[in-house]
Amino acid sequence: MPTHHVTCPLCEATCGLAITVSDGEKREVTSVRGDARDVFSGGYLCPKGASIGAVHADPDRLRTPLVKRDGRFAEASWEEAYAAIAAGMAGLRGDAVAVYLGNPGVHNLSTALYGRVLLKALGTKNIYTASSVDQAPKQFAAGHMFGDPMTVAVPDLDRTDFLLLLGANPLVSNGSLMTAPDVRGRLRAIRARGGRIVVVDPMRSRTAELADEHLAIRPGGDALLLFALVHVLFADGLADLGGLADVVAGVDEVRALAADFTPEAVAPATGLPAEAIRRLAHELAAAPSAAVYGRIGTTTQRFGSLASWLVDVLNTLTGNLDRPGGAMFPLAAAGQANSGPGRKPFRHGRWRSRVRGLPEVMGELPAATLADEIATPGDGQVRALITLAGNPCVSTPNADRLAEALRGLDFMVSVDVYLNETTRHADVILPGTSPLERAHYDIALYQFAVRNVANWSDAVLATDVPQEWETLLRLTAALTGQSTADIDAMDTFVAEQSAARFGVPVAENLRGPERLLAMLLAAGPYDLTLDDLRAQPHGVDLGPLAPRLPGALSTASGKVELAPPALTADVPRLVAELAAAPAEMVLIGRRNLRSNNSWMHNIAPLVGGQNRCTALVHPLDAQRLDLADGGACVVRSRTGKLTVPVEVTDAVRPGVISIPHGWGHGLPDTRGSVAADHAGVNSNVLADEQLVDAPTGTAVLNGIPVEVTRA
Numbered sequence: 224m225p226t227h228h229v230t231c232p233l234c235e236a237t238c239g240l241a242i243t244v245s246d247g248e249k250r251e252v253t254s255v256r257g258d259a260r261d262v263f264s265g266g267y268l269c270p271k272g273a274s275i276g277a278v279h280a281d282p283d284r285l286r287t288p289l290v291k292r293d294g295r296f297a298e299a300s301w302e303e304a305y306a307a308i309a310a311g312m313a314g315l316r317g318d319a320v321a322v323y324l325g326n327p328g329v330h331n332l333s334t335a336l337y338g339r340v341l342l343k344a345l346g347t348k349n350i351y352t353a354s355s356v357d358q359a360p361k362q363f364a365a366g367h368m369f370g371d372p373m374t375v376a377v378p379d380l381d382r383t384d385f386l387l388l389l390g391a392n393p394l395v396s397n398g399s400l401m402t403a404p405d406v407r408g409r410l411r412a413i414r415a416r417g418g419r420i421v422v423v424d425p426m427r428s429r430t431a432e433l434a435d436e437h438l439a440i441r442p443g444g445d446a447l448l449l450f451a452l453v454h455v456l457f458a459d460g461l462a463d464l465g466g467l468a469d470v471v472a473g474v475d476e477v478r479a480l481a482a483d484f485t486p487e488a489v490a491p492a493t494g495l496p497a498e499a500i501r502r503l504a505h506e507l508a509a510a511p512s513a514a515v516y517g518r519i520g521t522t523t524q525r526f527g528s529l530a531s532w533l534v535d536v537l538n539t540l541t542g543n544l545d546r547p548g549g550a551m552f553p554l555a556a557a558g559q560a561n562s563g564p565g566r567k568p569f570r571h572g573r574w575r576s577r578v579r580g581l582p583e584v585m586g587e588l589p590a591a592t593l594a595d596e597i598a599t600p601g602d603g604q605v606r607a608l609i610t611l612a613g614n615p616c617v618s619t620p621n622a623d624r625l626a627e628a629l630r631g632l633d634f635m636v637s638v639d640v641y642l643n644e645t646t647r648h649a650d651v652i653l654p655g656t657s658p659l660e661r662a663h664y665d666i667a668l669y670q671f672a673v674r675n676v677a678n679w680s681d682a683v684l685a686t687d688v689p690q691e692w693e694t695l696l697r698l699t700a701a702l703t704g705q706s707t708a709d710i711d712a713m714d715t716f717v718a719e720q721s722a723a724r725f726g727v728p729v730a731e732n733l734r735g736p737e738r739l740l741a742m743l744l745a746a747g748p749y750d751l752t753l754d755d756l757r758a759q760p761h762g763v764d765l766g767p768l769a770p771r772l773p774g775a776l777s778t779a780s781g782k783v784e785l786a787p788p789a790l791t792a793d794v795p796r797l798v799a800e801l802a803a804a805p806a807e808m809v810l811i812g813r814r815n816l817r818s819n820n821s822w823m824h825n826i827a828p829l830v831g832g833q834n835r836c837t838a839l840v841h842p843l844d845a846q847r848l849d850l851a852d853g854g855a856c857v858v859r860s861r862t863g864k865l866t867v868p869v870e871v872t873d874a875v876r877p878g879v880i881s882i883p884h885g886w887g888h889g890l891p892d893t894r895g896s897v898a899a900d901h902a903g904v905n906s907n908v909l910a911d912e913q914l915v916d917a918p919t920g921t922a923v924l925n926g927i928p929v930e931v932t933r934a
């Protein structure tokens with residue numbers, strides 16, 4: 224039986240998998256193991272990776288286009304599907320067409336490289352992605368500080384002596400904006416070499432359990448805490464830019480802004496003792512090297528941009544930006560956005576959303592306002608939607624309102640592998656391949672890797688389902704009124720345009736994403752070819768991260784902007800927070816090792832055992848609210864109401880209720896028999912689309928005021 228060595232595309236960790244497939248007519252996956260020789264993951268894999276064969280084999284996974292006729296889906300040929308799209312979309316052009324791009328599209332070479340072709344042809348301002356329910360504030364802050372939203376500093380996990388994690392649970396999520404397979408091993412190694420780990424999280428997460436110290440912050444308090452740390456650095460004479468003094472602008476502005484945020488002033492709102500904050504600042508400053516890292520708990524909250532900014536302010540003021548063991552800038556082999564000449568400084572707000580006036584960030588509008596744009600009549604109203612690898616009816620705030628809005632569309636197309644909570648609203652669904660039926664290279668995630676690596680995977684299994692890049696080109700043709708699509712001619716056009724953009728010749732004898740990747744490698748910094756990558760099925764190790772400043776910067780000043788106006792303008796909102804009375808009960812989310820946002824709950828080995836879609840509440844709250852462990856509670860917010868099973872645990876801090884997102888399956892007209900048996904509830908029914916991070920419009924998914932009562 225042949226063994227295939229491929230990179231797992233299911234999350235950001237890029238683990239190497241060793242997959243065996245049976246010989247003969249019906250080729251089936253017979254085993255999935257971690258690839259012990261993978262240069263990055265060294266044999267690590269998680270339960271999701273181990274289930275990749277089950278994802279492929281899932282009988283509910285779509286393999287044929289579905290076209291809705293008289294309100295019911297029927298299987299259709301690809302020709303019929305494109306004809307239905309061309310007919311249904313006729314006359315719908317420009318801003319009337321919205322697109323929502325979901326998270327798996329980032330882990331898929333076809334959609335990552337050809338999605339932009341579709342967007343360009345559509346020419347709509349109504350582009351929405353999962354970024355605005357995720358990391359947009361981090362990229363916004365990085366864009367304004369370093370000049371490009373892809374210039375994100377990642378913790379140098381393998382060399383740091385001190386790791387401060389806020390709002391991240393990488394032991395469960397396997398890391399994000401920090402591509403690092405086997406996070407547990409890497410964190411243990413920090414402690415084994417005498418280093419220290421501190422976790423800031425309203426919940427005692429698995430990562431917090433492994434850490435030396437856990438600070439159970441009030442949700443939304445991170446920017447206050449970080450500002451207080453900055454305050455102490457200045458007040459106690461600890462700020463030290465190290466070798467970066469000539470490259471950093473704005474230090475005095477930051478010092479002035481931090482003046483009011485004393486540890487004592489932020490203590491009530493953060494729920495953390497002033498003494499602990501002061502000590503943490505001193506530890507950070509004293510560590511031989513240290514990295515501060517914030518993730519989803521710091522981005523999808525009321526002060527997401529400020530918290531993201533202050534994380535790197537701290538890295539800079541402790542001399543840890545761009546130095547080994549600190550927060551560093553990876554240099555990917557292909558598509559590295561922040562290398563090469565001719566880069567323009569980041570800008571945002573180049574246009575605004577029609578209904579709420581929310582700013583454009585990275586060419587997108589916030590998903591929190593998609594329903595407004597569909598439901599509000601007037602010039603520029605959205606009348607059609609294309610979803611590509613996205614499930615916004617589960618992933619975005621005020622989920623019920625969005626579902627209602629989708630019912631009012633003139634036409635909807637989904638490119639997806641399941642008939643689920645979102646795609647059930649489509650008129651046509653075009654299936655993608657399974658993850659084993661396509662070649663893979665993690666073009667996006669290597670830009671955030673804690674070590675520079677490159678790894679190409681050929682498809683493990685053949686398929687009749689067209690590759691998604693071809694589907695996207697044919698869809699583009701159908702949407703722009705071309706009756707026939709010459710895929711190869713379109714693809715060559717894409718390659719020629721890309722060649723001009725990357726400054727390399729068109730790669731010969733290749734097509735599709737493979738050709739574009741070959742060109743990106745040729746344009747990249749390591750002089751690698753696809754053949755080089757193919758010759759090393761366990762990956763090419765390009766070494767530990769190396770200092771990249773000032774070369775990686777593309778700010779107008781050529782410096783690190785420590786106090787960019789786009790961020791400092793939001794500080795008054797944070798000052799007001801010092802005097803605000805905290806809500807009695809707030810909702811936060813959580814992840815589970817065997818879950819992947821909304822779309823892997825139909826895989827039996829991943830959903831067995833006890834119900835995971837439960838509400839965690841602290842014993843004091845349970846007593847006060849008369850909630851019983853194993854009983855049910857009713858959770859209400861401005862936007863909705865849910866009944867959820869209760870788990871009483873002191874792992875969450877008092878005043879906080881934790882419900883995971885991604886559930887709420889088993890709806891009418893969906894296809895997912897296993898998921899329907901483990902339905903859970905959709906926590907984003909409670910997320911209020913009016914609550915956003917002001918600078919970016921990113922949804923507040925952590926720290927939502929709720930009322931909790933016994934069911």
Ligand SMILES: Nc1nc2c(c(=O)[nH]1)N[C@H]1C(S)=C(S)[C@@H](COP(=O)(O)OP(=O)(O)OC[C@H]3O[C@@H](n4cnc5c(=O)[nH]c(N)nc54)[C@H](O)[C@@H]3O)O[C@H]1N2
Pocket residue numbers: 324325326327328331353356357358519611612613614615617618619638639640641643654655656657658812813819820821822883884885906907910924
């Ligand atoms: N309350 C709350 N909400 C959250 C979060 C939270 O922490 N709390 N997290 C947010 C985050 S970080 C994210 S990234 C978003 C995710 O939000 P989304 O990206 O909207 O949702 P996913 O659950 O990732 O679903 C992706 C869709 O892609 C489909 N799919 C999977 N693989 C493929 C493929 O290869 N091709 C195609 N065409 N389709 C595919 C799946 O069937 C599914 O319909 O959710 C966000 N929502």
Ligand SMILES: Nc1nc2c(c(=O)[nH]1)N[C@H]1C(S)=C(S)[C@@H](COP(=O)(O)OP(=O)(O)OC[C@H]3O[C@@H](n4cnc5c(=O)[nH]c(N)nc54)[C@H](O)[C@@H]3O)O[C@H]1N2
Pocket residue numbers: 234235326357389390391392393395396397398399423424425426428440441442443444445518519520521524811812813814815816817818819820821925926
């Ligand atoms: N198993 C699994 N892995 C995943 C995913 C998945 O769904 N399942 N999703 C993937 C995706 S798309 C992403 S973006 C990443 C996300 O990766 P992470 O950012 O590591 O996500 P979480 O595991 O949700 O951890 C977020 C933590 O923030 C805490 N938190 C909530 N509110 C606050 C707050 O206000 N302040 C602070 N300091 N903490 C807060 C929560 O209690 C939680 O422990 O995970 C990826 N990996």
Ligand code: SF4
Pocket residue numbers: 231232233234235236237238267268269270271272273397404
């Ligand atoms: S950690 Fe992520 S990349 Fe690694 S096996 Fe699990 S899902 Fe795949």
Ligand SMILES: [Mo]
Pocket residue numbers: 326353357
């Ligand atoms: Mo995400």
